[in-house]
Amino acid sequence: MKNKVTVLITCFLCLTTVISAQSLNNHAFCFYYNWFGSNEVDGDNYHWAHPVMPENDKDTCTLYFPGDGNIGADFYPASGEYSSSDSVTIERHMKEMASAGIGIIAVTWLGENDYSYKSVPIILDMANRYQLKVCFQIEPIVRKSPTTTKQAIEFIIKNFGSHPAFYREEATKRPLFFIYDSYVIPANEWFDVFGKNDKTSSFRNSEFDSDIIGLWCWKEDSSFFLNSGFDGFYTYFASRGFTYGANPANWTKMQHFADRHQLKFIPSVGPGYRDNRIRPWNIKNTKSRDDGNYYDDFFQSAIDAKVKWIGITSYNEWHEGTQIEPAKPMSYGAYNYQDYGNLPIDYYLKRTSYWLEKFN
Numbered sequence: 501m502k503n504k505v506t507v508l509i510t511c512f513l514c515l516t517t518v519i520s521a522q523s524l525n526n527h528a529f530c531f532y533y534n535w536f537g538s539n540e541v542d543g544d545n546y547h548w549a550h551p552v553m554p555e556n557d558k559d560t561c562t563l564y565f566p567g568d569g570n571i572g573a574d575f576y577p578a579s580g581e582y583s584s585s586d587s588v589t590i591e592r593h594m595k596e597m598a599s600a601g602i603g604i605i606a607v608t609w610l611g612e613n614d615y616s617y618k619s620v621p622i623i624l625d626m627a628n629r630y631q632l633k634v635c636f637q638i639e640p641i642v643r644k645s646p647t648t649t650k651q652a653i654e655f656i657i658k659n660f661g662s663h664p665a666f667y668r669e670e671a672t673k674r675p676l677f678f679i680y681d682s683y684v685i686p687a688n689e690w691f692d693v694f695g696k697n698d699k700t701s702s703f704r705n706s707e708f709d710s711d712i713i714g715l716w717c718w719k720e721d722s723s724f725f726l727n728s729g730f731d732g733f734y735t736y737f738a739s740r741g742f743t744y745g746a747n748p749a750n751w752t753k754m755q756h757f758a759d760r761h762q763l764k765f766i767p768s769v770g771p772g773y774r775d776n777r778i779r780p781w782n783i784k785n786t787k788s789r790d791d792g793n794y795y796d797d798f799f800q801s802a803i804d805a806k807v808k809w810i811g812i813t814s815y816n817e818w819h820e821g822t823q824i825e826p827a828k829p830m831s832y833g834a835y836n837y838q839d840y841g842n843l844p845i846d847y848y849l850k851r852t853s854y855w856l857e858k859f860n
Contacts, residue, residue: 524603526603527810528810528811529812530812530814532815534608536584536816537583537585548568548571550564550565552779565777574838576828576837577818577825579592587626590622595630597632606637607623614641620660633665637677638679639680653708654708657710674711680736682714682715687725695728695729711764714728738769738820739787746768748798749801752805754767764808764809765808767802767810769811770812773822792851803859824852
């Protein structure tokens with residue numbers, strides 16, 4: 501009898517895992533930021549403390565938000581100023597993203613020498629607990645050249661590629677990396693490193709070959725992606741119309757372009773955009789959440805364009821107000837943070853689940 505009970509429990513757990521995995525959309529990426537710190541865990545309240553960003557070289561503004569209730573964001577997290585290295589926090593994040601149907605997390609990669617590095621093994625372990633997969637977005641501090649980008653990719657695969665939560669596309673078994681602001685480096689320089697050729701020493705003929713996804717900003721970027729050696733492109737920005745790529749009216753054309761040239765197209769949707777505290781000069785790009793309608797319109801545009809992949813900007817980019825993580829009403833002195841109005845604090849997680857069920 502004991503053995504039968506053990507078998508039944510084991511089978512139940514296996515079934516639960518299968519059902520959980522099937523409920524996740526493995527064509528949906530969500531950008532995730534692991535750069536937050538707390539004095540208790542990290543010895544510093546990284547990123548909650550944040551300067552006002554200069555508009556240009558002549559901007560002499562020295563305003564600074566020190567954290568501890570006065571953070572560099574227009575919204576305030578419902579869970580407070582957490583550490584991205586706290587396992588309890590990370591588990592909550594993974595559980596929330598899994599509950600929203602998100603299949604793949606695109607974690608910010610700032611390099612192995614950055615304080616955020618210690619969070620990566622925790623993220624992978626907690627992601628695996630909820631059947632999520634993890635890929636990485638290579639940030640400019642690492643993406644200094646195509647060569648340093650390649651070195652970062654190789655480091656990540658060597659150190660984390662065998663982890664069960666490390667993302668590889670199911671059909672091709674290839675990893676995937678987003679390259680933020682790829683356009684600042686000429687296409688021919690990217691091609692020298694990531695171009696497809698017959699050299700046995702090339703990246704493409706190595707064990708590290710991956711889908712390399714660049715950022716499409718301007719209309720003319722079609723030429724860039726034909727000549728850079730990249731495997732696809734994404735749009736990232738949640739401020740509708742900020743760039744050509746961030747305008748959903750262009751997504752049908754961009755999908756057709758991707759299909760013609762066998763490239764991946766991963767447009768990004770977002771719930772709104774607001775970075776007034778850290779970029780007060782950027783108010784022209786502020787986009788109201790409009791009681792959730794902004795998010796709905798973005799998702800519907802992606803479905804109408806018949807895209808095959810989708811990115812969500814973001815789970816927790818608090819500085820730019822694109823987060824779907826729960827936010828709460830909060831005041832600091834005379835300043836009142838934005839919140840989700842009459843909507844529940846977890847509204848955007850539930851709405852993400854609603855739309856990912858439709859995006860099949």
